[in-house]
Amino acid sequence: MWRAGLLVVTLCAPLTLAQFPRVCMSPEVLRSGQSGRGQCVAISADNMRYGPQYPYTGRDDREMWPLRFFNRTCQCNGNFSGFDCGKCKHGLTGPNCDQSVPVVRKNIMDMSQVEKQNFVNALDQAKRTTHPDLVIVIRRYPEVFGPDGNTPQFENISIYNYFVWSHYYSVSNTYLGPDQPTFESIDFSHEGPGFVTWHRFHLLQLEKDMQNMLGNPTFALPYWNFAIGGSECDICTDDLMGARSSFDLNSISSNSLFSQWRVVCESVEDYDTLGTICNSTETAPIRRNPAGNVARPMVQRLPEPKDVLDCLELKTFDTPPFYSTSSESFRNTIEGYSAPQGAYDPVIRSLHNLAHLFLNGTGGQTHLSPNDPIFVLLHTFTDAIFDEWLSRHQPGQVVYPEENAPIGHNRRFNMVPFWPPVTNAEMFVVAPANLGYSYEVEWPSPSFTLSEIITIAIVGAVIVVTVVGGIIACALRARSYRSSEALEPLLGETFRRYSEDDRRLDKSQSVV
Numbered sequence: 270m271w272r273a274g275l276l277v278v279t280l281c282a283p284l285t286l287a288q289f290p291r292v293c294m295s296p297e298v299l300r301s302g303q304s305g306r307g308q309c310v311a312i313s314a315d316n317m318r319y320g321p322q323y324p325y326t327g328r329d330d331r332e333m334w335p336l337r338f339f340n341r342t343c344q345c346n347g348n349f350s351g352f353d354c355g356k357c358k359h360g361l362t363g364p365n366c367d368q369s370v371p372v373v374r375k376n377i378m379d380m381s382q383v384e385k386q387n388f389v390n391a392l393d394q395a396k397r398t399t400h401p402d403l404v405i406v407i408r409r410y411p412e413v414f415g416p417d418g419n420t421p422q423f424e425n426i427s428i429y430n431y432f433v434w435s436h437y438y439s440v441s442n443t444y445l446g447p448d449q450p451t452f453e454s455i456d457f458s459h460e461g462p463g464f465v466t467w468h469r470f471h472l473l474q475l476e477k478d479m480q481n482m483l484g485n486p487t488f489a490l491p492y493w494n495f496a497i498g499g500s501e502c503d504i505c506t507d508d509l510m511g512a513r514s515s516f517d518l519n520s521i522s523s524n525s526l527f528s529q530w531r532v533v534c535e536s537v538e539d540y541d542t543l544g545t546i547c548n549s550t551e552t553a554p555i556r557r558n559p560a561g562n563v564a565r566p567m568v569q570r571l572p573e574p575k576d577v578l579d580c581l582e583l584k585t586f587d588t589p590p591f592y593s594t595s596s597e598s599f600r601n602t603i604e605g606y607s608a609p610q611g612a613y614d615p616v617i618r619s620l621h622n623l624a625h626l627f628l629n630g631t632g633g634q635t636h637l638s639p640n641d642p643i644f645v646l647l648h649t650f651t652d653a654i655f656d657e658w659l660s661r662h663q664p665g666q667v668v669y670p671e672e673n674a675p676i677g678h679n680r681r682f683n684m685v686p687f688w689p690p691v692t693n694a695e696m697f698v699v700a701p702a703n704l705g706y707s708y709e710v711e712w713p714s715p716s717f718t719l720s721e722i723i724t725i726a727i728v729g730a731v732i733v734v735t736v737v738g739g740i741i742a743c744a745l746r747a748r749s750y751r752s753s754e755a756l757e758p759l760l761g762e763t764f765r766r767y768s769e770d771d772r773r774l775d776k777s778q779s780v781v
């Protein structure tokens with residue numbers, strides 16, 4: 270899944286053309302004989318018990334990731350990172366990786382026209398630029414040396430398509446042999462505690478790759494606040510993720526760059542029957558029909574602002590069986606298998622899941638979803654909610670299950686298929702203090718229940734009457750008209766808020 274450079278274990282090993290790597294040519298390195306950037310270490314893979322969902326051993330290359338392929342890696346010192354420790358950690362730059370730079374993820378709707386344009390162009394460039402470090406594996410390990418036993422089955426892939434491929438690889442079924450159905454109850458990135466940590470690293474890797482591509486260490490992925498209720502996709506405009514085509518309900522307008530994009534990882538039938546793996550071949554255009562799933566009215570509306578507030582209140586990170594059936598679990602709620610208040614209910618799709626399903630197309634199908642660039646923005650927002658939860662509850666790593674989570678989801682499992690290896694635990698930390706990026710986000714303020722509204726209205730009315738009475742008395746005494754005019758905005762505001770809440774109640778009753 271990566272170039273041969275990976276196996277350069279001595280970090281200052283001679284290169285044919287340059288003789289010695291440039292980074293090694295400092296007085297310190299020459300005197301000490303080592304770069305100080307890192308060392309080669311044995312990989313430790315999680316060997317704790319995992320949940321009952323996956324009953325096999327030795328049938329899937331992703332078990333004990335990445336030991337099927339490699340058992341040694343570079344471990345970087347200090348602020349260095351990357352497969353050969355040649356890069357800086359997120360949020361750091363300079364030859365010694367000791368200068369901090371801000372990486373601030375913003376609401377895409379608050380960006381200027383120029384920022385929006387730059388972001389869309391950067392995504393498009395990532396779709397067309399070959400990944401400089403990584404190649405993808407296109408056969409299972411038993412066939413990875415090719416038909417002649419000496420032709421490794423790897424391919425180059427673009428930066429953006431690698432982002433799509435890595436998601437596909439983490440969710441794909443286990444091939445059990447010809448003429449046997451593939452095993453479906455396996456998912457290294459969803460339906461378990463690793464959902465939040467896996468997608469966090471997934472985004473971090475795309476952001477890093479795009480920073481390197483652009484030569485800009487402050488480049489940050491924006492987010493889409495999808496918790497706006499209603500049935501309108503506000504980012505589906507031609508200056509952002511593409512408007513709807515006027516000729517085909519399910520397509521993106523030809524005025525958007527994204528109408529030119531072609532998807533990868535669509536040939537599920539091949540993967541299942543032939544035991545092959547998604548490769549870099551692009552096929553059909555992106556399909557998207559926001560709010561278009563008429564057969565399933567529940568997914569024709571986006572989540573409400575209050576859903577985010579409710580899920581942030583949940584105190585427990587995850588609950589047994591650490592699966593898509595967990596109740597009162599923050600993780601299962603933000604993922605969207607529970608009601609926003611935490612109760613598990615098999616028919617409910619909320620928050621993250623609901624935002625995907627709302628798209629009714631490429632972005633709503635797990636093995637394909639990152640092909641629609643909305644995926645990036647939907648997941649940065651999901652990650653922002655996760656980060657807010659971490660900083661509000663300060664839970665510490667102990668709340669992340671060490672064992673008995675579905676395969677791939679235990680605390681110390683190396684997330685599939687990332688390289689160099691990174692565990693779920695490493696992403697279970699507050700981002701600004703530990704991971705070199707932050708969110709600029711305003712969380713909705715709590716709204717009120719009906720009985721609270723009535724109480725507030727009564728108290729408000731009493732206050733208004735008292736104040737009005739007082740002022741009228743004063744006005745009568747002072748014969749001044751000014752003070753009564755000053756009351757109007759106050760009365761107007763009270764009226765507006767009440768009617769807004771009324772309308773929201775009506776709408777949600779009519780769809781469910």
Ligand SMILES: *[C@@H]1O[C@H](CO)[C@@H](O)[C@H](O)[C@H]1NC(C)=O
Pocket residue numbers: 311340
């Ligand atoms: C690593 O893999 C190599 C090649 O398969 C093997 O010879 C070696 O014993 C392995 N080392 C460990 C620590 O598993």
Ligand SMILES: *[C@@H]1O[C@H](CO)[C@@H](O)[C@H](O)[C@H]1NC(C)=O
Pocket residue numbers: 347348361365366367368369
């Ligand atoms: C890492 O970067 C931080 C922030 O600039 C700096 O304070 C620190 O000294 C650096 N650490 C090392 C080991 O270079």
Ligand SMILES: *[C@@H]1O[C@H](CO)[C@@H](O)[C@H](O)[C@H]1NC(C)=O
Pocket residue numbers: 404423424425
């Ligand atoms: C990837 O592209 C590079 C540069 O064009 C080429 O040298 C290399 O052979 C390609 N690798 C694979 C696995 O196709």
Ligand SMILES: *[C@@H]1O[C@H](CO)[C@@H](O)[C@H](O)[C@H]1NC(C)=O
Pocket residue numbers: 407536539540545547548549550
């Ligand atoms: C890439 O995938 C497609 C669809 O499964 C398949 O037809 C094609 O042969 C694959 N290419 C390689 C080199 O395996």
Ligand SMILES: *[C@@H]1O[C@H](CO)[C@@H](O)[C@H](O)[C@H]1NC(C)=O
Pocket residue numbers: 561562563564565629630631633634
């Ligand atoms: C989109 O909605 C249609 C109509 O309800 C439905 O038949 C179809 O399965 C949906 N497609 C996806 C990918 O969600």
